[in-house]
Amino acid sequence: MTQLATQSAMVAIDDVPLSRSHWKWTVLSGMGDFLDAGSIVAGGTALLTWIHAFHMSTSIVGIISAFSSNGISTAVGALVAGFLGDKFGRKFIYNVDLLLYMLGALIIIFAANAPMLITGYMVLGFAVGADVPTSWSLIAEYAPKRSRGKLMGMTNIFWYIGPIVILLLALAFNPLGIFGMRLLFVALFIAAFITYILRRSLVESPRWSAAHGKSEEIEKMEHAIGGHIDVNSTIVSKHYGLRDLLRGKNLRKLFFIMPIYVLWGIPAGTYGFFFPYIFKTVGASSTVTSDLMEILYFGLAILSVVFVFMPLNDRVNRRVLYAISAFCCGLAFVIPLFAPISNPVVALANVVLFGFGQGIGLWPLQRVWSVELFPTEIRNTSQGVLWGAMRVILGLWSLFTPLILGALGGFKAVALLMALMFAYNFIVGGLFGPKTGGKSLEEITQ
Numbered sequence: 001m002t003q004l005a006t007q008s009a010m011v012a013i014d015d016v017p018l019s020r021s022h023w024k025w026t027v028l029s030g031m032g033d034f035l036d037a038g039s040i041v042a043g044g045t046a047l048l049t050w051i052h053a054f055h056m057s058t059s060i061v062g063i064i065s066a067f068s069s070n071g072i073s074t075a076v077g078a079l080v081a082g083f084l085g086d087k088f089g090r091k092f093i094y095n096v097d098l099l100l101y102m103l104g105a106l107i108i109i110f111a112a113n114a115p116m117l118i119t120g121y122m123v124l125g126f127a128v129g130a131d132v133p134t135s136w137s138l139i140a141e142y143a144p145k146r147s148r149g150k151l152m153g154m155t156n157i158f159w160y161i162g163p164i165v166i167l168l169l170a171l172a173f174n175p176l177g178i179f180g181m182r183l184l185f186v187a188l189f190i191a192a193f194i195t196y197i198l199r200r201s202l203v204e205s206p207r208w209s210a211a212h213g214k215s216e217e218i219e220k221m222e223h224a225i226g227g228h229i230d231v232n233s234t235i236v237s238k239h240y241g242l243r244d245l246l247r248g249k250n251l252r253k254l255f256f257i258m259p260i261y262v263l264w265g266i267p268a269g270t271y272g273f274f275f276p277y278i279f280k281t282v283g284a285s286s287t288v289t290s291d292l293m294e295i296l297y298f299g300l301a302i303l304s305v306v307f308v309f310m311p312l313n314d315r316v317n318r319r320v321l322y323a324i325s326a327f328c329c330g331l332a333f334v335i336p337l338f339a340p341i342s343n344p345v346v347a348l349a350n351v352v353l354f355g356f357g358q359g360i361g362l363w364p365l366q367r368v369w370s371v372e373l374f375p376t377e378i379r380n381t382s383q384g385v386l387w388g389a390m391r392v393i394l395g396l397w398s399l400f401t402p403l404i405l406g407a408l409g410g411f412k413a414v415a416l417l418m419a420l421m422f423a424y425n426f427i428v429g430g431l432f433g434p435k436t437g438g439k440s441l442e443e444i445t446q
Contacts, residue, residue, distance in 0.1 A: 013206055014145040014440045022143065026151045028202055029139050030158035031195040032131035035101060038162030038188055039069040039124050040269070045170045045291070046181035053178045054114045062399040064114075068121035069128050070269050071395025075388040077129025082384015083242070086377060089212070090138040090205045093130055098196040101127035105189040109182050120185075129391065133383030140371035140379070141205040145440045149313035149368050156305045156364045160298040167291045167298075174288070207376045207441065245378050245385065253373040254382070258389055260429050261366055263421035265390035266397050267329070268363065270414070271297070271354070293347065297355040304359030313365065314437050321361030323430030328357025330422030333415040341411045362425065365433070372436045375445045 043064070050056060050064075067073050077097075085093045104124030111117040136155065143151045169187055173180030204214060244250060271294075313321060332353035339346045374382040401414070436444050 013142060016144055018144060018147050018150075022147070022151060023154075025142065025202055026139055026154045027158075028195065028199050029135035030155040031191070031199075032128065032135040033155045033159035034162035034165075035098075035188060035192055035195070036069060036074075036128040036132050036162070037159045038166045038191070039101075039105075039128060041163035041166045041294070042170075042181075042184040042188060043068050043070070043121060045166065046184060049178050049181045050114075050117060054117065056114055060114055062401070064118055064121055065398035065401070066395040067118060067125065069125040071125065071391050071398055073122040073125030074129035075391035075395065077126035077131075078133050078384040078387035078391065079129075080126075080384070081130030081134055082381040082388075085134045085137065085380035085384075086208075089208055089214075090134050090141075090380070091202060093134040094199050094202065097127045097130040097134075098192045098199075101131070101192045102189050102196075105185045105192065108185045109189070125391075129387060133387045134380060136367055136371050137379045137383055138202075138205050140368075140441065141207040141376065142203070146314050146438050148372070149318075149364070149437065150310045152368045152371070153305050153310040153313065153364045155367065156309075156359065157302055159363075160302045160305070160359075163298045164295055164302075167295050171288060171291050205376075211376055242378070242381055245374070245382055250374060250378070250382070254385070256428075256432065256434075257366070257370055257373060258386060260425045261370065261386050262390045262393050263424055264362055264366055265394050267333075267354075267418045267421060268358070269391075269394040270397070270401060270418075293351055297351045300352060300355035301359040301363075304356045305364060308360045309364045313361065313368070316437075318361065318365055318368075318435070318437055319430050319433040322365050322433050323426055325357050325359075325361035325363075325365075326422050326426035326429060328353050328360065329362060330419050330426060332357060333419040333422065336415040337412055337419070341415070362429075365429070369434055369436065372441060372444050373434065376441065 047061065047064070051061060056064075065071060081093045081097065100123055104120050104122070104127060107116060107120030107123060109120075111120055136152065139151050139155065140148060166184055166187070169184055170180070173183050176183070208214075245254065309321065332350045335349050335353075336346055341347050341350065370383060370386055371379060434444075
């Protein structure tokens with residue numbers, strides 16, 4: 001049995017104006033997204049170099065992508081940390097995961113063969129799997145209810161900034177060959193170390209603290225936001241566990257969010273890891289051209305998050321934003337069905353529509369919905385299950401992506417599958433997305 005704060009006890013959190021503390025905590029939490037996407041893109045950018053240096057076959061390429069930050073190791077990290085984060089707190093995960101991230105980066109930096117490379121990617125993947133879902137839970141639980149989407153949108157920006165930084169470094173380090181690719185992971189190591197140090201000042205989730213009677217953590221939150229949170233509640237709730245996630249209304253919510261989550265994750269993960277491989281395979285004129293196209297892709301996504309999603313999502317019908325976003329992304333992959341992606345105009349249209357389109361609502365809203373729909377006691381567990389399912393399926397998909405690109409119809413086969421995925425998201429998310437804007441987490445879960 002755990003002691004819960006009453007809904008009125010959360011008023012201080014839900015109704016205070018956004019403060020510098022909110023933004024600071026979000027930036028520090030959002031660095032998990034930076035490190036996640038950065039590691040995916042660093043792996044993809046370095047992939048061609050690793051292939052030549054270690055004489056890797058197509059099957060080895062598939063294994064690396066399947067067990068990297070883009071796939072199965074991340075799923076394992078998310079599942080483990082999801083449970084532990086609900087049991088021991090969000091900050092508990094932060095004390096461990098970035099140390100593992102730095103270890104994984106070091107293994108890759110000094111990798112002398114493919115097995116070492118795979119090991120480093122697996123450790124790196126486990127760490128980001130632990131970090132990102134935990135960060136989302138933490139942000140949702142301290143965010144004011146009318147600014148939750150805005151703060152969650154900031155995590156999207158960091159997911160896009162990470163790749164841009166890595167790609168710019170890749171352009172600078174490209175003349176250095178394999179040493180330059182190792183330097184990409186040196187940069188990620190440094191970013192993880194700085195984040196680890198700065199995160200020590202973060203507060204624990206006030207909602208998790210209230211549910212577990214951690215009054216000292218509540219006092220830190222009160223001081224930061226200038227409000228009062230009463231945790232001396234007489235309302236008692238049963239202890240939640242994984243079984244509670246897999247039955248009743250929580251299971252129905254899981255069945256809604258998981259398919260759209262997975263069907264978004266496959267296209268996004270494919271572009272995150274395989275973008276250079278895809279464009280080189282279909283005839284990109286140079287690695288520099290591929291990197292610049294990918295920078296454009298992520299840069300446009302930032303613009304749409306900043307100027308469309310963040311100002312509007314807490315004020316308008318979220319289903320409309322989601323439907324428009326899914327339509328743009330789907331169209332990005334319909335066009336290559338009728339003209340070759342090697343055509344510069346077609347490639348540019350694909351990058352622009354998919355890049356700008358996703359930030360309007362598809363990716364950020366799935367983050368928001370995934371943390372809003374489940375109770376505090378199992379919020380981290382639910383994130384772990386969602387992330388775990390998405391990254392396992394993405395990992396399995398990644399095993400076969402090189403084969404599909406090389407032998408089974410090339411990019412058109414991939415484009416058709418992705419267009420169908422976005423069609424599903426357009427219909428289901430656009431028609432049945434939950435109306436959660438402006439509500440407290442307690443109102444939503446009740």
